[in-house]
Amino acid sequence: MRSLTVLCITILAILAVSPAHAGITRNNVVIFGDSMVADPLVSEVIAGRLSGQPHCPHSPTSYAEIAAKRLSLESRNFSCAGAQVHMGGPFFKTSFIAQIDTAIATGALDPNTRRVWITQGFNDTWSGHPAAQVIATMNEVIGRIRAHAPNARIQIVGYPKITHQGQLCLVRLPGQPAWPIAAAVVATWEDQALSIQREVAAATGSELIDVRSATANHSMCAPDEQRYISSVVDVAGAPTHLPAHVNERGHQGIADLIVRMR
Secondary structure, X not given: OHHHHHHHHHHHXXXXXHHHHHHHXXXXXXXXXXXXXXXXXXXXXXXXXXXXXXXXOOOOOOHHHHHHHHOOOEEEEOOOOOEEOOOOOOOOOEEHHHHHHHHHHOOOOOOOEEEEEEEOXXXXXXXXXXXXXXXXXXXXXXXXXXXXXXXXEEEEEOOOOOOEOOEEOOEEOOOOOOOOEEOHHHHHHHHHHHHHHHHHHHHHOOEEEOHHHHOOXXXXXXXXXXXXXXXXXXXXXXXXXXXXXEEHHHHHHHHHHHXXXX
16 A cells, blocks of 8 residues: 555646656757748838847748758757847847847757757848958857757758849739849848858758758749748738748748758
8 A cells, every 4th residue: 555655646746747857858949030930010020120128020821930840850049130140220220239148148058959940141231231240250159059058950051042033023903014224232131141051051060951042933922822922012922020021821831941951
């Protein structure tokens, strides 16, 4: 009888600590980056900036969140619209480094972290920061991430194709032509962002998911039924949260790319 009592107490003790233990050991993915991966609503971004308080809303249907669910990973999302590795330049910006600081401080990065997804670099290119500085800082940051999450696969998720043959299509109306305009400078920023990501991946032993090459037929100027990128004035494409960002179709497509990198 005494043995049975001890056994019951032991089982109850195990059950009592299981929820907390499960919370610690649950596999997770930690997400960092800018508005492409955060995918907030325009209204959320504006409200956050006007409040003057730290505020980084995320969409539950971004490509990272979709991929996390499909891979059965708990997401810890620190991405933020306007993120820059080096602060400065026009418009409202947020700190990419602060995302990593917060993730470390809150214990989101730990030995149970299975993946880390980073979409970063475009804001730094068009804000004019030297690529060498951005690369050096990102290399340091990934070193910090790896120190806290030694078992994680660190994957740099690239940007989808935005321009088509150096052009953008800023107005998309039902049944109307795409009206392309020259945008060679944007194509250059795309090239620079991918180059930064490629160099960082090579230097840190991270994986690069080259989304740009995989989405060559899904740019802002692609047919409406193929487009992954919204226009500035867009009433013809898939639903979207932000102009000139990834639309609903694009988030599903990029999530597919991530999941295929099992």
